[in-house]
Amino acid sequence: MSGRTLLWTLGKSGWTKRLHEGFSGCGKAFLSSSSPKVCIVGSGPAGFYTAQHLIKARQDVAVDIYERLPVPFGLVRFGVAPDHPEVKNVINTFTQTAKHSRCSFYGNVNVGKDVSVVELQQAYHAIILSYGAEGNRSVGVPGEDLAGVYSAKDFVGWYNGLPSCQELSPDLSCETAVVLGQGNVALDVARILLCPVDVLKQTDITQPALEALAQSQIRRVLIVGRRGPMQVACTIKELREMVNLPDSRPEMVAADFEGVTEALKDLPRPRKRLTELMLKTAVETPGEKEQRRRASASRVWGFRFFRSPVEILAEPGRGRAAGIRLAVSRLEGSGEGARAVLTGDVEDVSCGLVISSIGYKSLPIDPTVPFDSRRAIVPNSNGRVRQATGLYCSGWLKTGPTGVIATTMNNSFDTARSLLEDMDSGTLDVSAAKPGSQSIGALLEKRVGPGHSWRPYLIL
């Protein structure tokens, strides 16, 4: 990828030199103690895009970004599929922001544990919560705790090197894997499971994951959803990658596509093209060349529609998944708002690996911050946290865990604009001097004793 990434990685070893330099100076511009100080919690795209917008808009704003992990960039680093390196190019613009004289990045700081939001509010004029969604929605069926059942969040974290997921060691010795959910993450998981190892070798997938996948016996991946073809949450680029996946062929149920051709003409272009590609792949007889390619493919993938998980079945006498019981549903209504209604029929599918990809989920990190547990977001209006002053949110924490980087970018700019409006109008008082990282640094030094791995992590 870019030489800048390499330089940054090499420069990582330089941080030890700065270990004892504390939070002041370190080559950053000296700012008067009365400059508005903003604290951003979370260093993924939301955190960085919000910082970027603020720094650009006002010459006196200083931004400190706090991150729980030792390294920045959140899901861009740990969530983007290893065979999608171009999506990670945004890291370059984030690095530029981090190097800005009015921006500082601090890793290994767990807000909510090491320092409270109230303490941050004493030190900064405004706090922007951008810590995303570190949890996942649970399927809520018996058998979810069996061996061989994982959340997509953990599975993706595993192959992407997220430290907390490195012990996952998924058993890939079964023939069939079932992925629950039909969004882009579900397709990423299916694609990585079936991707030829030669291709994976050239990505930045972790070595243990590469070795595990090289030994994998999985030859069939079913991507299961409750609703129909016109409700899939994935986008066409990811679908096209499945269709074009070397050594794999599609296998779907033609009956699932009844009525789809007729409905095409009324669809907006993005949904129309996506549905057309799916339809073509599922029901059309391909040309000779493609027929031959499919006949020689050793792996199979397919969407299964109108199926809802009701139980994950265990191998008798063993605590591991051997199958999944799916209830058959039908659609009520049409389009995005269509609902799945159970018919009463069930179907059992043998499988040894179940990956639930039904959504990430934000978690509350501090009891003083309002949290809507039904929607799993921080209640807000244009990024201004409700019933709070000086508290904002951006990214998935603000709107829920859907959207690509560009969505998050716009969302973050929106929050930054709210904060800027409040600063300009005086709604947010930035006239009193605030100590910013000086006091937080001192607090952390005192609080986290020897043996704790907290350290300031400064990007060159």
Add this chain to the structure above:
Amino acid sequence: MALVAAVRRLAQVSLREYSRKRTAVSWGGRLAAGRSLTSGTHALRSDNKVTVHFINRDGEKIAAKGSPGDSLLDVVINEDLDFDGFGACEGTLACSTCHLIFDDEVYKKLGPVTDEEMDMLDLAYGLTETSRLGCQICLTKSLDGMVARVPESVADIRQTKDEAS
């Protein structure tokens, strides 16, 4: 591990079966020239330049010049035009942030759209019939004087989005 991964990234081969139409800029140029995506050889004669007029999100018209073969994204980067978040994926067809809107006449002159561009364009906010991705449009003399509008990336009128239950 991170070092090995980074080296791997530098050396990796494109995984796509179809070719990605990259901008006219070399990777070497990117490494050497920092944020600028210029290929490094500028036309010495000014009459080889192509003028593009960008209309930014505030409605201001900004004239910029590029060389034939430069993509519109190259022009935005090289001329330091300040469009928030433009070109996030650096011209690799992995986002829709270089979305530009043209009038009918200019749009017709821009040539065919590949499936890959269309796939990403489909995700763009405020998509129109005459939308394209700036990283895929390369300048030619016949496009001299063209106008490209940078669309809003969020709703024009900031509604109060009620995110509480």
